Amino acid sequence: DQQVKQNSPSLSVQEGRISILNCDYTNSMFDYFLWYKKYPAEGPTFLISISSIKDKNEDGRFTVFLNKSAKHLSLHIVPSQPGDSAVYFCAASAGTGTASKLTFGTGTRLQVTL
Amino acid sequence: EPEVTQTPSHQVTQMGQEVILRCVPISNHLYFYWYRQILGQKVEFLVSFYNNEISEKSEIFDDQFSVERPDGSNFTLKIRSTKLEDSAMYFCATKPSGHNNQPQHFGDGTRLSIL
Secondary structure, eight states: OOSEEOOOSEEEEETTSOEEEEEEEOOTTOOEEEEEEEOTTSOOEEEEEEETTOSEEEETTEEEEEETTTTEEEEEESSOOGGGOEEEEEEEEOSSGGGOOOEEOOOEEEEEEO | OOOOEEEOSEEEEOTTOOEEEEEEOOTTOOEEEEEEEOTTSOOEEEEEEETTEEEEEOTTOOTTEEEEOTTSSOEEEEESSOOGGGOEEEEEEEESSSOSSSOOEEOOOEEEEEO
């Protein structure tokens, strides 16, 4: 079941540059998309989300873009900082109520180098 | 900032034994979830819980699994007779209401090791 896919298992970016993490989905019922950040030995930490009625959401250094026709979303981090080094998970849900379980991608490990 | 708290952080159990994993949700959150992540694999949904009953469960959540909120605060996941393949990180997540446009907040997980 590959409803949410992150095709890049890892990404290395220099400090100060832009990090772009990508995610594709196949289920057209998904209407809410989230990015979580995960450090080792910790749980996923919510970073930013976007509803399917929007195509962009920005929060400080983090911006999420949604292209519904391509079933693609991306997370931009500008400027990247060493503390951003973590595994980033894309997740999606559909509908309201507790039916809104999250379906996760496999994650992308971001390494921000000095 | 309020947190979801999970205990224990690590549980080592013999195959066939029962385990109970505990979660204290964020106060005033009403919707609860369990997920698991087998080493090297993606985070997978197990079960969702609202108003003291299961709302949805995945194929993974078979008769060996159960959830309850025994005292109105803790939210527990019980595995009745553990198998080797139950070894994984188990994450509890909660959110305040049923509105879809709200993120779920995760605890730091319990690492379950079945010997």
